[in-house]
Amino acid sequence: MSSFVFPARSTTAEIELGTTLQPKFDADGLIPCITTDHLTNEVLMFAFMNAESLAHTLRSGKATYWSRSRGKLWCKGEESGNVQRVKAILTDCDQDVLLLKVESIGGVSCHNGYKSCFYRQLSEDADPSDEASLKLQFVARRLIDPAKLYKK
Amino acid sequence: MSSFVFPARSTTAEIELGTTLQPKFDADGLIPCITTDHLTNEVLMFAFMNAESLAHTLRSGKATYWSRSRGKLWCKGEESGNVQRVKAILTDCDQDVLLLKVESIGGVSCHNGYKSCFYRQLSEDADPSDEASLKLQFVARRLIDPAKLYKK
DSSP: OOSOOOOOOOOHHHHHHSSBOOOOOOTTSOEEEEEEETTTOOEEEEEEEOHHHHHHHHHHSBOEEEETTTTEEEETTTTTSOOEEEEEEEEOTTSOOEEEEEEETTSOOSTTSOSSSOOEEEOTTOBTTBGGGOBEEEOSOOOSOHHHHSOO | OOSOOOOOOOOHHHHHHSSBOOOOOOTTSOEEEEEEETTTOOEEEEEEEOHHHHHHHHHHSBOEEEETTTTEEEETTTTTSOOEEEEEEEEOTTSOOEEEEEEETTSOOSTTSOSSSOOEEEOTTOBTTBGGGOBEEEOSOOOSOHHHHOOO
């Protein structure tokens, strides 16, 4: 899928407590990526990267994902202008997840016009045996009309 | 895999801008879950849930995941005591990711003895064409010896 090669996985000790990046790409060549605001830690979005998009992110300094729906590299903000400048990249203990800390240019990371994709919270009364109780409440304000975000 | 049923997926408009929880479980019955500290927003860990673990989380108020490696329900902290009390559950625009805000009892969410699983940061000089540059730096302090965390 990609000609970019990251260091191979080695021992559990090296992966979990070592100092070499050895990311685990799954059978589809993808690794989950959590993106947060570098100042507030707020989770902005969740997406996937492949080796090519990780390499592109490192080279450009701008968050670049792999769009599974479109099957292509997704340079965040290339249409909307809401580019994410990467301030830090972390990985987790078993190196099968990435965490990006970004400066969100424009302040809108969600295609629906919100700062974060996580703009709805499950009701505190949610009961799995009562479908009617499984309600979401909006906990964020829409910052821009999506129609203005993508003005192609 | 599970007898717990959440509301079925409906229209894109309802999924993205509606008020009914309609989580997307993938072909394996799983949904990614990001867990953060409810006070600081720091990302503590990333795991998967299935319908059963989401139902268990809602009923118990304690974060419960699905362990893919062990193929069973994973009540976080049942061995280590580091239970995560759920303060809020959010979902993203297309409802295929969950975000938990938790109070981490004991303050250690990583099995390696760190507050967060994301205790290593990629070097700012990382260059995808230079494998030797792909180095991780520890950015957190280990809080407890893992041997003391799991004293079975």
